[in-house]
Amino acid sequence: MAATQTAEQVVRAEAKWVRLSARKARVVLQHIRGRTVPEARTILAFTQRAAAIEIEKVLRSAVANAETNPLLHWNGDDLIVKAAYADEGPTLKRWRPRARGRVNQILKRTCHITIELAQDPKAGRPRQTRAAAPASTQAPAPAAAEDKPKRGSRAKKKEGAAA
Numbered sequence: 001m002a003a004t005q006t007a008e009q010v011v012r013a014e015a016k017w018v019r020l021s022a023r024k025a026r027v028v029l030q031h032i033r034g035r036t037v038p039e040a041r042t043i044l045a046f047t048q049r050a051a052a053i054e055i056e057k058v059l060r061s062a063v064a065n066a067e068t069n070p071l072l073h074w075n076g077d078d079l080i081v082k083a084a085y086a087d088e089g090p091t092l093k094r095w096r097p098r099a100r101g102r103v104n105q106i107l108k109r110t111c112h113i114t115i116e117l118a119q120d121p122k123a124g125r126p127r128q129t130r131a132a133a134p135a136s137t138q139a140p141a142p143a144a145a146e147d148k149p150k151r152g153s154r155a156k157k158k159e160g161a162a163a
Helices: 022-032 037-045 050-068 152-162
Strands: 010-018 079-088 092-097 103-108 111-119
Touching (some): 010 050, 010 079, 022 079, 022 111, 037 050, 037 079, 050 079, 050 111
Antiparallel strands (some): 010 111, 079 111, 092 103
C-alpha cells in the first residue's frame, strides 16, 4: 500500500493484486464514497461481503497515512472519502478438465483498490490544544439560605391530609 499527496491535499492508499473481482469490490465501494471516515467504517463493519474486509484494510491504511504524514497531521475522524475505486488487475487463468477430453477455463480475477481521503470542509480547522485553566485555591462560597426556593407544596399537601 502506498501513500502520496497531491496539490489539493489528498491522502491515498491502495492495495494491489487483491484476490477479488473488481466488480464485486465496486458494489461495496459505492456505499462509502463521499462519507466521513467514521460512517464508512461503520458501513464496512456491517456489510456482509468479502470485499468489505479488504476495503476496510485500505481505509485504515489511508487514515494512518493522513495521521502520520509530517506535513498534514490530520485527525482521522475529520476526513471524508473523496474517491474510492477498484481497477481490474491481472487475471490468473486456470483450466478445469471436463468430460470427453475438453477443458473449461477458470478466471481468477484480481483488482487494485484505491481510497483517497480529504479534509472535511464541515470539520473546520484542525484542533488546537488549549492551556490548562489555573487551579483556584479558594472553595466556592455556599449559597445563602434566602436564595433557595421554599418547598411550600409539600407542607400544603400534609396540612390538607391532616384536616
